[in-house]
Amino acid sequence: MTPTRTLAAASLALAALAAPSQAFDIDAMSDAERSAFRSEIRSYLLDNPEVLMEAIGVLEAREAEAQATADADLVSSLGDEIFRDGRSWVGGNPDGDITLVEFMDYRCGYCRRAFPEVEQLLETDGNIRLVVKEFPILGEESLLASRFAISARLIAGDDAYKAVHDALITQRASVTTASLSKLADDLDLDGDAILAGMEAPLVTEEIRANHDLARKLDINGTPSFILEDEMLRGYVPLARMQELVAQVRADD
Template sequence: MRPLFFRPLTAGLAALLLTAPALQAEMTDAERESFRAEIRAYLLENPEVLMEAIGVLEDRRATEAVANDVALVDSNSAEIFTDPASWSGGNPDGDVTVVEFVDYRCGYCRRAHDEVTELVASDGNIRLVFKEFPILGEASELSSRFAISVLQLEGADHYKTVHDALIAHQGDVTPEALNQIGTDAGLGDVAAVMEHMTSDDVTGVIAANHALGQRLGINGTPTFVVDSTMLRGYVPLDAMRQVVEEERAG
């Protein structure tokens, strides 16, 4: 006899499969064996139900991941949005803040650069924050150290000029290359900036950003935080605009 707790379903079988372990815990051995046989027979006759069950599971995991990211952003909001060691630009009074964790040697960061620039310029009401997040080796580390040193010694305007130049730089990242970037950017004292790269102040910024990234579960760049929304990876311009509008709408 078919167990009373088994109901051949179409949409509902996905949920049944997900709760099967709990159901089987309450069965006798005979009921459990019959239950499994019924499930197997149904799936062989209706294999498309497996895709439905997988879809339910993926939706559930996606919902949980979004909720987890919202909680992570909320619990680390000061370090993400108002850290004085990070450059901020765009509209300082913007109603939405976009934070980018960036590595200068990351191809997707380079791809996103012009689109983020366009997003901020065309919107007019976005505050933009860059978090130096070198994770792709020595060249990344040197680039971030140079950028942070510029910010600390030469100020925000020179930092933005150097940031853009580092994103666009195609050659090796050497002291000579950095010196040239600094000279082209019109830095007041390139030698002092180069010397400051190895200072504790610069090292501390990178260490703090890496610690923040670890708490947020960031393992790649670019990663964006748009108010309460975390975007892990490159996001096209139109999709970024949609996220911004969703945040504005609450």
């Protein structure tokens, strides 16, 4: 930057500090002053493009902080629906000091990728409560799988749900009535009863309620997690999840 330009930039900064409302009131400037002001800003940014990246970084950090605050407020206002709906399957340590909620779809590739890592997180930590929200959004096979899993829980209990859930999230074959019947046989469950219960009002209501909750939380993809009051949209690697859990405990 030339000495003249440096002096001009410094003068602008001093003017802003001394009388910001006047220095940056564009409407109060004459056409010549406005043109000179804009020209100086442009010249400064061209000479110092790193300032743009710094400003963008600050803006992104502020937006992320604002989003986190908004998410925490939203989670707090919907706490009963998220953590204590009385329907969703609860795994891990039901009395854990931290609750992790997962919105998942059985046909979602990233949900399948997250599954063994969530399992490892629960096993190695031992003090995390997991709430699973059936959130079928990827077509008819997703809906069939969720209806079957929920029906299995209602008819055969939580252990049956866990077995069905684990089988469906790792299954690569298409989900059909025939494949679900075979799955029930493989798990020694009453497949006819579970299949017959898939259209029960309680099954439909649970899926509808999860979709309504997701809309309120602005969740439109899977997997999506809620770790205490923090929204985690998308797949989160195990190491990062462990860091976040440790951070939550440290903040308490």
